[in-house]
Amino acid sequence: MRYVFIVNLEARDGELKHLWRAAEPSISAELGPLEVCYPQSALETLQQARTYADKGGYCIVSVGGEGTMNLVMQAIMDSDRREDTLMALVPFGNVNDYASALGMEKNWQSAIQALMHGQERRVGVTELLTQDSRNYALNMADIGFGASTAKLHSVDRKLSWVKGQLKYNLLAIRALMSWKNIPCTVQVDDEEIGGDVALVLAGNSPTLGGFRVLPHATVDSDKFAVTICRDVSRLQLMQVLDDSKKSRLTESERILFRHASRISVEPKGEFVTQVDGEITNLKANKVEFIAHAKALRFMAP
Helix, strand or coil: CEEEEEECCCCCCCCHHHHHHHHHHHHHHHHCCCCEECCCCHHHHHHHHHHHHHHCCEEEEEEECHHHHHHHHHHHHCCCCHHHCEEEEEECCCCCHHHHHCCCCCCHHHHHHHHHHCEEEEEEEEEEEECCEEEEECCEEEEEHHHHHHHHHHCCCCCCCCCCHHHHHHHHHHHHCCCCCEEEEEEECCEEEEEEEEEEEEECCCEECCEECCCCCCCCCCCEEEEEEECCCHHHHHHHHHHHHCCCCCCCCCEEEEEECEEEEEECCCEEEEECCEEEEEEECCEEEEEEEEEEEEEEC
16 A cells, blocks of 8 residues: 655644654654645645545545545545545644544654554545535534534634634634524434524534534444534523533433434525535535445544
8 A cells, every 4th residue: 555645734724834844754764755745725635635546556644634634535535446545644733523533642643653553444424415515524514503613714714813722612602692593304314303403413523623512423333423403592502512512412302412324404594514614505505414334444543
């Protein structure tokens, strides 16, 4: 198996260029001369990862945050040589939710040990379909309040001067001030759920942005985990966020936990949608989540 490293030098608010400069000689000493790509945009990341996925026989290593990870995974999922391609992760992001879900320590030394001495795992992927887009998630896909919070970060560029986990916490508080639940019908496999929805999340990783909103999720489950938050006031939603931040979110009449293979959502309004923290649609009026169990070959500890 050959390795190629897709390195986003702008990750961790631009700090990765310095971190990678320090780490690269040690990684090369362990693995030999490195094949490295330095994409300058999201489009280049997709194109370069897709080139290597289409060749087959490569382990494509995402080096950066979860935006980079998501783009590399999208390229592999869309390739006809997906079964001939491995993916791996060197977590250099601000939060690194998926690294935690895999049981990785959040440093490059642990990631390289996983490459050299780890094992291949078949991990689940969540497909998110809207009326005009299709995207995939490793952590989770979501609609509602969480996606609206992510929009403040990646589209509106609010609080760009704040770094790390603190930014996500402050953006969530800001989004809460103007949030309104959306009436809709949610079909979870054969079960129909109604109400005024604040959150619909589905995926294979327990956390997103440091918030443990899918506590019942595992990376290699046959179905994705689902959390639906409905009929809550802003004060109650604030409590949901606090509970998820402190890893104590539990099921209740307003917070529903499920495992499923497919979800369809018909809103009386429009949702912002996201995958792995990346905005995919600003005005979705029809949404489907589809579980792809064990769809991706991934190197992990």
